[in-house]
Amino acid sequence: MAAQTLTIALAGNPNVGKSTLFNALTGSRQHVGNWPGKTVEKKEGFFQLGGWNTQVVDLPGTYSLAAFSVEERIARDYVIQEHPDVVVAVVDASNLERNLYLVTQFIELEMPLILVLNMSDMAHNRGIRIDPKQLSVALGGTPVVETVGSRGTGLEALKATLERVIKQGQSAPAVQLDYGEELEAELSKLEAEIASVGALAEQGKPRWLALKLLENDAEVVAAVRKMGCSSLLDAASEMIDRITESSGEDPETLITSARYSFVARTVSGAVTRPETFMRTRSDRVDSIVTHKIWGLPIFLAMMWLVFQLTANVSAPYLDWTDSLINGPLARGIQALLMLFGLHGTWVESLVIDGIVAGVGGVLVFVPVLLFLYTAIAVLEDSGYMARAAFVMDRLMRSIGLNGKSFLPLLIGFGCTVPAVYATRTLEHENDRKLTAFIATFMSCGARLPVYAIFGAAFFGAAAGNLVFSLYILGILIALATGIVAKRTIYRNAPPQPFVLELPPYRMPTPRNLVTHVWERTSGFVRKAATVILSCSIAIWLLMAIPTHAGVGEFNAVAPEDSLFGTVSQVIAPVFAPAGFGNWQSAGSLLTGFLAKEVIIGSMSQIYVGGSEAIASEDENLPTLGEEISGIVTSFAQATVLTAQEFINIIPRTINLIPVFSVPEAQFLPATEEEEDTGPLSQALMNSFTPLAAVAFNVFVLLYVPCMAATTAMRHEFGTRMMAYQLAYTIVIAWVAAVLVYQIGSLLGIGTA
Amino acid sequence: MSSTYTLDQLLPGQSGRVTRVGGEGALRRRLMDMGLVAGVDVMLLKRAPLGDPLEYKLRGYHLSLRKSEAQTIQVDLQ
Incomplete structure (x- = not known):
């Protein structure tokens, strides 16, 4: 027989350090995915135990094994159907009573069991003394192991116990509960x-x-x-x-x-337990953080900090990644292609303009996600996230969500991609879906350049009013969607109970932070490599294929004569009721799917003509050494800028107080476009009435989020949910744009 | 002497002993799974800044419930 495989299931309440233990056991040999058909994370890993190749499955954290929540059903079905060799029940030693309740249900299942008393140091500090032998006897001989997951203490003892249990032929605990x-x-x-x-x-x-x-x-x-x-x-x-x-x-x-x-x-x-009631440090922290008066301001300050981190502080690294991909990386690939004699061919164009630009445009989000995930990991590991939900629940409930939905929605003003991933912090699947769904209406940083160009062209000094109104409109549509969804599709869904544990505050450990951040970010990168690659190639092909003879050759055709132009012309009449039924607008909106700020690039290409070269063509190409030192220097510069941005949060926050102003998030530098917008402004004013311009911007605000956000949506919630969202956003955007234009026309506003 | 109240009527710092968990279905089961069964002592720690939800201490840990959920649980004051 081949090497035998053992299976171990890790079970336990949420927040007991199960993941830390899982990582300590399996190291890097793990796979993170979803349970089939669910948005609940499934983690599997392997390690060598004695002579066995051992698989570890991390079950979702649950308080019980009733069949009511998705997580509970997953954990229970797994144990019953897959028969793991041993269930390792991880319990928080400082909170034994409620934790053991879950363990009783594994005893009922008559599963071979090992009990892990995790965080035994914290229990000790609180004066709680546990006698493992007594505990083991009371649990029918279940082996008991004490660990401190954050320090890796007790790991060897756990492995030894596992090995012993396996060798002895594992048996279920010799105890039955007495129900009277x-x-x-x-x-x-x-x-x-x-x-x-x-x-x-x-x-x-x-x-x-x-x-x-x-x-x-x-x-x-x-x-x-x-x-x-x-x-x-x-x-x-x-x-x-x-x-x-x-x-x-x-x-x-x-x-x-x-x-x-x-x-x-x-x-x-x-x-x-100690006789006297001990007021822990956690209680003292909590009395400030959820204080009657300070609770809300502290919450808002925390959220503002996270928003600043993802929107501004990460920006220099984002620019650095962007220039790395479009500079040295693109040039390197170009050089490679030249070696194969492909310079100037369509292959080069496909690789550079299609693949590198497309996939690169999405990979630039990696620094943003790193910042977001670090912030979220700190909030979660410290125990603050549960308090945030506690403080905000009253307000968010009115739109059918709970307190934890606030953070993803706020992050949505920076970028929809991290907002979608931030919904992972929500407990219930319906809440996750609805929050991600409406987060796309929070106007992200990439939409701002579009408003800015149109605002400057049509409204001059009053451009701020356009921008502000658009942000407000996005929020209103999000709220309306939430309320309508609650009354319709979720009408029959049972009300989500807000029965939430408020775990003790803890110092997040660097090891945990790194693992969380890495797991989540790498998931996004894997997706970017597949889905976005195919989308980028498809759009490039559309632009490259001429539709009729005599207008150019493959990859050498003006936009209006390409398949892309033809498609735009076919779509254009749809937008006539909204006042912008020309193929140029339709085409720009099509490219906006790549990323919304691309709309401006496309418009200047179509209206003004002449594309900006991506990589320098005839200049002296830098040598490899120069490239590398360039990368390093610019990384250092980005670090300095990031530090500056970090410090900037304070003045920026103070600036907010006297006058309310819209957050100034900018994810991609809009500067290049802004420099020579003269001709573009002129062209826009020639082809749009002010009213049509407003309708166009409304459409840009509401229509499908960009490719990266759509991919994130599919990654988290599946293809069907993504399709719903695409359909819904297009319909809403169209209806809103048409309403703006038609009502405006009736009232005779801005038609000239 | 003891009299029957519901859990949301406790004052901060006040404790009660659960006599009955009302409600039905998933919510009721969830409350019981979290340790809210007859006989357990529960203390109201505080209300959220906006008055709801509420934070309780029972079985050595902290649990947050909405007022509407706390209303389904009967307690004897101690």
């Missing part, structure tokens, strides 16, 4: 009946199934019904009625109470 005389009597009757139905063996152990039937567990009931054992269901529901009548409580309540009583007995035997 009456329930036990019914339970054993039901158990016997279940055991007689062979087909049910796959669904779980008889006692566990009996328990679930008495709990009226939706999933188990459905499975039993599917097997045609309706007599079993009838028997169970009779028992439920009988028990409820005689005891005054339904079995679900009795069973839950029995689990907690078991836990209380276990804890009282194995744990000693």
